[in-house]
Amino acid sequence: MNRPRRPRIVPASRKAADAETGGGRFAVGIHLGKAKPRLLVALMGILVFCSAQGFPSSGWAEELLVRPEIPGYQTPDWQTAYQRAAPKPTWQEWLDVGYLAVGLALASWLALRRRSRTGLLLLAVVSLVWLGFWRKGCVCPIGAIQNVAAGLADPAFLVPWSVLVIFLLPLVATLFFGRTFCAAVCPLGAIQELAALRPVRVPNWLEHVLGLVPYVYLGLAVVWAASGAGFLICQYDPFVNFFRLGGDRALLLFGACVLLLGVFVGRPYCRFLCPYGAILGLLAKCSKWHVSIAPEACINCRLCEEACPYGAIQTPSAPLEPTHRPIARRRLAVMLLALPILVALGAGLGAMLDRALAWMHPTVRLAEQVRLEESAQAQGIPLPTTQALEAFRAHGRSKGQLYAEALRLRRWYRWAGMLLGAWVGLVVGGKLIHLSIYPHRTDYQTDRARCVSCARCFWYCPLEQVRRGWIRDIAEIVPPDRLPPSSPSPSVG
Amino acid sequence: MSCPMHSPESPRPEKSDSRSGPLTSVDRRQFLTEGVRAAGAVLLGAGAVGLAAHSGEKEPMVWQIDPDLCTACGRCATECVLDPSAVKAVQFYPLCAMCDVCTGYFDPNHRERTTAAENQICPTGAIRRVLVAEQAGVPRFEYHIDEPLCIGCGKCVVGCAMMNGSLYLQVRHDRCCNCNQCTIALACPAQAFRRVPASRPYLLKRKAQAILAAKEHQG
Known part of the structure; x- marks a missing residue:
């Protein structure tokens, strides 16, 4: 390569960078030297101009070509082009928060009062479309954990009011109604709820062990966010790439695997990974109201025993024997x-x-x-x-x-x-x-920490079926040996 | 609707029963539950108030590229969740030397100095080359970025870095959806992405700052 010599206009470090990135081919001088002597002269002229004029206070003088002064030419205004920032639409924030509030209220009403699984499923689909595919999964209380952690750790990091509200609303709702957020508002929950077609039961010991993972994940995510190393939960969100209809291939594959697993193991992300679910589970344990399997007092017919794909139904337990x-x-x-x-x-x-x-x-x-x-x-x-x-x-x-x-x-x-x-x-x-605590339970109850209020178990309950008028008497579906001892009246009163 | 099966001998313990008798486990649990609920509510409220009170002097943040760190590796074009990317090349005019042979405009192997596509380095033809004047036989050109066409691949930035480096990449906030975790920031090999205050959402090169300072000094 006969590279003609020219004065240094490129800093050495950048030259090395150019050589590394293939910029070495970029020897303009080859063209300049052979075919375009006029241009070489021009370039030299510019350099002479540069050294004559210089930038006294910049410290870059010998590295820069000087912009020519052209009479009558106005340099385009760079500032207007630069400061052009789209004003953030505040109505969007209000709409997001509004949907979350209405969705939570509606989900709680549907689960606790109406006891309607169909309604919850419809709401889940709406949430999936709205918060998932339209808002790209970014109205996300799960991710907001990290904003709050970063806001607490970094004095310069602002948690916008909408993010704070998005983080707090489901927590407050859970304190009163249980995890209705998971049931039909969270788009991640919704997509898994719809995918759970052939759920099998996870062995109890495995459920307990894997149930610890979300807490660890929560701790890691908080540490990550607080240290400024990045937002772990957003980075490894399995479904956000579905919502965006594209993205990193490995993460798309991860999402597909979680969804496929979700066909057989109900809501694998919610149960075994979701850090927000861990917080919600703790809060739901002391919620004021909560869905109950039976609309009235449980009759222990055991028909709902296998109904829950999430392992959230607690069976009655006998009081401990005195010897134990x-x-x-x-x-x-x-x-x-x-x-x-x-x-x-x-x-x-x-x-x-x-x-x-x-x-x-x-x-x-x-x-x-x-x-x-x-x-x-x-x-x-x-x-x-x-x-x-x-x-x-x-x-x-x-x-x-x-x-x-x-x-x-x-x-x-x-x-x-x-x-x-x-x-x-x-x-x-x-x-x-x-x-190690043996609570004394007399009837079938939901495990409030695990129950996502999906309302699957309602339909299994004969009392619910009577309430809905599907059957006239529970004796129609309850085996005689499981009927309560008190004499049943033969028909609805 | 009443249910025929609702029997008075329901095994569910009634709350009123436990009041009169000695402390039962149900009572205790209920007390604990309510205590924890109240504590939780207080904690949430205190946290919210604390964060809200602290947010007074702070500003919302947006993602931006530090042009002094950026190596124009090309990942901005491929890693953004938007297609085309929210990252665009920008022209800092006061730094541009208005070269005839613009290394940010022409392909290194260009055959002739025309605006034909095969001579351009930009894959989408997003740079407009406009003749401004001819000084002492040297034509002077201004180079403008046609933003709707720009995909943020940074090829022109690499080219321009051979000369003055007036072209560089910036996140355009009329397009950026300000993800909680920018996917380009994760992929950026130079850690050039960082959050900046939303009121000053664009960054200047140090060179550009120096030029502006010098101009101010002169004027």
Whole structure:
């Protein structure tokens, strides 16, 4: 290549970048030198002009070609073009919040008062279309967890009022009505509810174990968002790419797998991943009202036993026999004692995870790359450069600054890892304590933490069927040996 | 509607029963439940008020590319949830040297210096080349971005970086839907994406800032 010499107008770092990205072909000089001498002269002229004029205060003088002064020519106004930001439509925010509020109220009314599964399914379809496909799944209380976490951790990060309301509304609704948000308002729940065609029951032990995952995910997502490493829940949302009708192929495949699994295992995302569902489950445990399987007092006919695809029906349990009581009491005491130990153990293990956790932060990753390159250079080992390194060099930030930032993040992650570990320990300990308590239940009830108020079980209840007028008497479907002892009247009164 | 099966011997414990007797487990649980509910409500309210009170001096944030970090790798064109991308090339006119042979406009292997598509570096022909004047036999051109055509691939940005670098990529906020987690930001190898205050949603290159400062200094 006979590249004609010309004065340096490109900084060395950028030249390296060009060579790496194939910009080396970009030798304009080849054309200039051979065929277009006039242009070369022009270019030299510009450079002379540049050095004569210069930019005294810029510090870039020898690198820039100077813009010619053309008499009578007005430079287009760059500012109007630059400051053009679309005003955010506030009506959209109001509409989103309004839909959420109306949807929650409607879902609660349909589930608790009307006891209408058809209505809930219709509402779920509307939510899927509105919040899912129209609003692209971005009116999302699940994702709002991260905004709130980032808002609490970063003093400069604003949580807009609409996001705050979107985060809080379902929580408040759950305190009163149970997880009706999951039933028919959440688009992620809706798409899975519609997909659950052949649900099988997950073994109880597996349900308990997998049920811990959302809490861990919640902790991780909060740490991620608070550290500024990114919004984990949005990144790995299985269905958002469906709503956007395109996206990363791996995530589309993940979504398809979750949906396919959802045909057989009801709502796998809601039950075994959704961090917002974890919070809602805790709140639903102390909700003021909640759907009940039977419209009136349960008669223990056991017809609903297998109805729930989400493992949310609790069967009656006999009170503990007196001989077992001391054992149960001892077990509970052990678990209670184990809780602080588990928390401490989790905190210790979590603090040891600081390196792994910090690696998830892009700044720390960059610092490690720079460090690696530095040490490789010191030993004379050639390392291929990366775009991240190129960008770092072009930006001119000092290595010291980067290392200091990375070290600060590492220290931050040590504390965050400790808290995260303690949280996981607390969750596991809480689960163990929960499993060591034997509540005395006399009838079939919903497990409020797991129940998403989908209303599937209603139709299985003979009392409900009588209420709807589908059958005249429960004796029509309840086997005689399961009829309640009190003498049934032969027909509706 | 009354049900025939509703029997008075219903096994469900009545709330009123437990009031008179000693503390039962039902009573205790109910007390706990109500306590937790009240605590939850108070916590939610306090959190909301706290966040709302803190938001007074803060501004909403939007995504933007730091042009000094951007390497114009081309991912903006492919990773955005919008098609075409919300990222567009912008021309910072005061930095443009109005070259005849614009390395941001012409393909490195262009055959002739015409506006024919095969000579252009832009795959969609989104750059308009307008002759402004001829100075001492040197034609001067202005280059404009035709935004509806621009797909944000950054090919012109790479080209222009050989010269003054007046072309660079920015997130256009009349298109950006401001996702909670920008998918381009995740894919960006240079970490050039960050959130900026919505009132100043565009970023200038340091070079451009220097030019503006110099002009202000002179004028």
